[in-house]
Amino acid sequence: MALPSLEHFSYKDYDTFYEPSDDTYLLLDALDADRRFLADTVQPSVCLEIGPGSGAITTALATLLAEERGFSLMLAVDINASAATATAATAAANSVTLPVEVVQGDLANALERGLSGRVDVLVFNPPYVPTPPEEVGTQDIAAAWAGGRRGREVIDRVLPQAAALLSNKGVFYLVVVQENRPQEIMSVMKGLGLSGQTACTRRAKNELLSILKFTKAPP
Amino acid sequence: MRLLTHNVLRCAIKGVEEGYPLSIEASEVQMEESPFRPDFVKHIAPTLNWPALRQAVKQVGLPEDMLPEAVSDALLGDEAFLRALHRVLMDVHVVAGALVCPESGRRFPIAHGIPDMMIAEGECPRDDK
């Protein structure tokens, strides 16, 4: 899927929020590969992206749904104030017709109860790079990659939230790298009642990227 | 921030039980008409916290009687009602102001339509452990 227009940014802006990269493109391709599933089966009315950064994914997903005559609330929450502003700007610059709502916050903390069981499409390209733990938890550009031990510190906090947020027909797309131990993440999610699969995998520079896709396991 | 979003936000700081509904202190509100999507509104209506929505309507300066005291199945078939609800949920934008927690008084600023729900490290519930 094509990247939305980001011409409203200058290269300097990417000092303050994440510039779309191989992980972003892989996630876009995974969503586009699921176009029929999303438009015909899930038919979302509430989508949530955690960590939208530039807003490229939220805008691309909104555009995809609009092309398929869908209509959904598009929520996006980022810990970084510059990313939150950028996400709103990208939606506006691409004339997104679906309602895009941006919040600055830490994961879904402020939304989890209000949206419990109501999110149909949840998307997160998290900070997945293994780093010293003290680098985790900033609100600046470092929040785009600093994942702490095994790159799992932010991911591990989102897993129970994802399980609580997803609607019965909901789907959760999560970007991971090999160092995050994808199989272990899938087994944690299994314990939370979600079944996972690897939607796609790609080697990019020094990273082995995958998109994990979770749905509610049939009871 | 649309009122639909306000309806799901809460204050998640340590020691707060519900932290909901957040009071809206609006210093700038914009109305922007958007295409009416009856199916969406019908689908969303039963999931809304109605008292919180009615309080929000009042706090952004809209007429209190814009919404009835409760939703019913009959109303969901009433186009005038669905249009009013669409307007409330989708067309009202709180551009600047603050959200205030009813329990703790904690304020969350709204600027350029984006509420800042970040809490300081010492306010996080998980710091209790």
Ligand SMILES: C[S@@+](CC[C@H](N)C(=O)[O-])C[C@H]1O[C@@H](n2cnc3c(N)ncnc32)[C@H](O)[C@@H]1O
């Ligand atoms: C790898 S970047 C992805 C950006 C964008 N979605 C993309 O694919 O290009 C990770 C994003 O997550 C955000 N983030 C990191 N920790 C977060 C947290 N605890 N809560 C919300 N957002 C967070 C970062 O600010 C950054 O925008």
